[in-house]
Each structure stands twice: as C-alpha cells, then as structure tokens.
Amino acid sequence: MNNNNMLQEWPETIVRVQSLSDSGLTSIPDRYVKPPNERPSVDGNDNDESTTSQYGASSNDANIPVVDLSGVDSEDGSVRAETLRRVSEACREWGFFQVVNHGVSHELMDRALGVWREFFHLPIETKQLYANSPRTYEGYGSRLGVQKGAILDWSDYYFLHYLPSNLKDYNKWPHLPTNCRKVIEEYGREVVKLGGRLLKVFSVNLGLEEGFLQNAFGGEEIGACLRVNYYPKCPQPELALGLSSHSDPGGMTLLLPDDQVTGLQVRKDASWITVKPAPHAFIVNIGDQIQVLSNAIYKSVEHRVVVNSGKERLSMAFFYNPKSDIPLEPAKELVTPDQPALYTPMTFDEYRLFIRLRGPRGKSQVESLKSPR
Numbered sequence: 001m002n003n004n005n006m007l008q009e010w011p012e013t014i015v016r017v018q019s020l021s022d023s024g025l026t027s028i029p030d031r032y033v034k035p036p037n038e039r040p041s042v043d044g045n046d047n048d049e050s051t052t053s054q055y056g057a058s059s060n061d062a063n064i065p066v067v068d069l070s071g072v073d074s075e076d077g078s079v080r081a082e083t084l085r086r087v088s089e090a091c092r093e094w095g096f097f098q099v100v101n102h103g104v105s106h107e108l109m110d111r112a113l114g115v116w117r118e119f120f121h122l123p124i125e126t127k128q129l130y131a132n133s134p135r136t137y138e139g140y141g142s143r144l145g146v147q148k149g150a151i152l153d154w155s156d157y158y159f160l161h162y163l164p165s166n167l168k169d170y171n172k173w174p175h176l177p178t179n180c181r182k183v184i185e186e187y188g189r190e191v192v193k194l195g196g197r198l199l200k201v202f203s204v205n206l207g208l209e210e211g212f213l214q215n216a217f218g219g220e221e222i223g224a225c226l227r228v229n230y231y232p233k234c235p236q237p238e239l240a241l242g243l244s245s246h247s248d249p250g251g252m253t254l255l256l257p258d259d260q261v262t263g264l265q266v267r268k269d270a271s272w273i274t275v276k277p278a279p280h281a282f283i284v285n286i287g288d289q290i291q292v293l294s295n296a297i298y299k300s301v302e303h304r305v306v307v308n309s310g311k312e313r314l315s316m317a318f319f320y321n322p323k324s325d326i327p328l329e330p331a332k333e334l335v336t337p338d339q340p341a342l343y344t345p346m347t348f349d350e351y352r353l354f355i356r357l358r359g360p361r362g363k364s365q366v367e368s369l370k371s372p373r
C-alpha cells in the first residue's frame with residue numbers, strides 16, 4: 001500500500017481516551033502501556049526526579065528559561081540586548097523557553113482555554129460530528145500515526161488549520177460552544193503576530209537580516225495550525241504517556257499550557273525536566289524546520305507529556321509553520337567550511353508525511369535527514 005492510501009483511514013477502530021477514563025476503569029488497556037524504557041518513572045536515567053512531582057516529592061526545581069519579551073521593544077539598548085541574549089541562549093541551549101509580557105491578552109488566553117475545556121465536555125455525539133481521518137488530521141482525533149498495533153498515547157485532541165486562508169475551513173472548526181469559532185479566530189490572529197515577532201528576534205540573533213526567517217517561511221503565506229490536546233485522568237500514569245517523546249516537525253510552536261496542571265517534560269541532556277509554567281506565559285519551542293534553516297545552530301528538542309490520576313489536563317499547541325511547498329535548506333550565511341550544510345532541501349509537505357504515518361518518534365526524522373558526509 002502506498003503512503004497516500006495508508007492515510008485514507010485509521011487502521012483500527014478509534015477509541016476515545018476520554019470515554020475510557022470516564023468508564024472508571026482501574027487499569028489501562030494494553031494498547032496504552034508503554035515499553036518499560038519509555039515509561040515516565042523508569043526511564044533508565046535520572047529523569048525520575050523531575051517526574052516524581054507527579055507521583056511523589058520532587059527535589060528537582062530546574063525549569064526552562066523565562067524571558068520578558070517586552071525587553072525587545074525597550075528604548076534602553078542594554079535591556080534590548082540582554083533580552084536578545086537570553087532568547088539566543090535559550091534557543092541554543094534548550095530549544096525551549098517561556099515568554100511573558102508577550103502582547104497577547106491574558107483574558108483572551110483564558111477564554112481560549114475555557115472554550116476548549118467546554119468543547120471536550122460536550123456529549124460524545126457532538127464531538128463525533130468532527131471525527132478526523134489521517135488524510136488531513138483535521139477535527140477530533142485520538143491517535144497520531146497509522147501503524148496497526150501501535151501503542152497509543154493517553155490523549156484525545158482537536159486539530160485545525162488556521163493559515164493559509166485557503167485551508168481555513170470553519171466547517172471543520174467546532175460549532176459549539178457557540179463562541180468557539182470567534183475565539184479561535186481572535187486567538188490565532190494574536191498568536192500569529194507573536195510568532196512573527198519571535199522570528200525577527202531569531203533572525204537577528206542568528207546574524208541574519210531581520211526578515212530572513214519570515215521570508216524563508218514564505219512571507220505572508222506561512223502555515224499555522226492548532227492542536228488542542230486533552231489528557232483525561234489516567235488510572236496508571238506510571239505506565240502511560242499523554243504524548244510520546246517527539247520534536248515538532250514545523251517551524252516553531254507557541255504552546256499555551258494548562259494553567260492548573262503540569263505535564264510537559266523537555267529533554268535536557270539525559271534528563272526530563274518538568275516545565276513549571278509561569279502565569280499567562282507561552283511556551284515557545286524551536287521546530288525541525290528552524291533546526292534545518294539554522295543549520296542546527298538551534299535545535300528542536302524532544303519533549304513528551306506525562307499524565308496523572310487526579311486531574312485532566314488541556315493544552316493548546318499553535319504551530320507556526322513554513323509555507324508547505326517551499327524546499328527548505330540551511331541559510332547560506334550559516335554554511336561555512338567548518339560547518340557545511342547539514343541538510344538537503346525538502347518541503348514541509350514532504351517532511352510532515354513521516355509523522356503523519358508513524359506518529360511521534362523522538363528525533364528520528366530530523367536526524368535521518370542529515371546529508372551524507
């Protein structure tokens with residue numbers, strides 16, 4: 001079967017994780033039990049200090065950097081320089097950081113989380129109207145990847161396109177709660193603005209012209225989509241993952257995490273660091289396409305989500321992506337005799353087929369793209 005045929009239908013009947021959780025089961029079905037080396041509490045390295053916060057006391061207070069983005073527009077040159085330096089360090093050393101004073105209204109952020117919480121608590125028949133297929137992934141989904149027999153993640157989600165305008169289809173956005181479409185529209189507009197500001201900062205920090213990354217992404221014709229992740233309570237969180245380890249295939253992700261419940265973990269060397277979100281911060285992370293354009297000066301970093309038995313969790317991942325049919329390759333300015341181009345050109349359409357077929361797989365895809373040397 002070729003790849004496009006594989007993407008027509010799911011290989012198995014879809015089971016909503018929320019229905020499993022609501023059924024009150026006390027042990028999770030085998031399909032959700034991760035192999036021992038992927039389980040959150042027995043990772044084979046130190047990671048348990050960071051995950052124990054889910055299951056017991058934690059002594060690990062490491063966190064990803066927090067940057068006050070208002071410094072970028074400061075009239076005080078030294079404040080601006082220090083802000084750029086902190087973003088640069090975060091991009092090089094973590095691939096992840098949080099931004100506060102980012103310009104997006106806090107009230108809008110709360111409203112967006114609120115409408116999606118309402119959506120996931122609608123009756124199943126209403127949500128089923130939007131059941132998705134692997135052809136575009138748009139709509140209400142419960143798995144990533146189409147491999148028959150795969151071990152699944154403990155989450156449901158809603159995926160939709162925000163840009164380009166010709167892919168934006170309101171009929172594929174939930175009609176309930178009644179203000180949902182309006183809130184997504186407004187939220188998307190604000191987050192796209194923030195993404196554009198950040199791309200400028202990254203370009204300057206890489207020693208490129210301010211508009212370089214935006215132009216490489218297709219200028220006004222960028223792609224943007226939203227995945228709202230819903231992680232129901234899990235009776236055996238030590239055996240499962242809400243989302244398996246992966247790096248994001250696109251350009252950059254602006255994540256609005258749950259304001260009550262932690263769960264996101266970021267890989268730092270051999271450890272998993274649990275992100276402690278600052279109030280009303282966005283969590284920003286570098287995706288594979290910026291790793292390629294920056295010739296790996298910036299790296300997309302693996303992350304995953306752990307679940308817990310006491311509380312459900314919801315997050316909104318807004319993916320700011322390049323136009324999907326432009327071949328991307330390392331910026332010529334960042335290719336030197338010492339650091340030759342690490343990647344051969346590839347469009348984002350070609351690239352994301354991998355994750356759509358195989359689901360989240362650590363960093364295996366971007367690693368496999370390295371040009372032969």
Ligand SMILES: O=C(O)CCC(=O)C(=O)O
Binds near residue numbers: 229
């Ligand atoms: O739920 C989270 O905190 C992270 C979600 C995520 O990594 C993703 O949607 O790609």
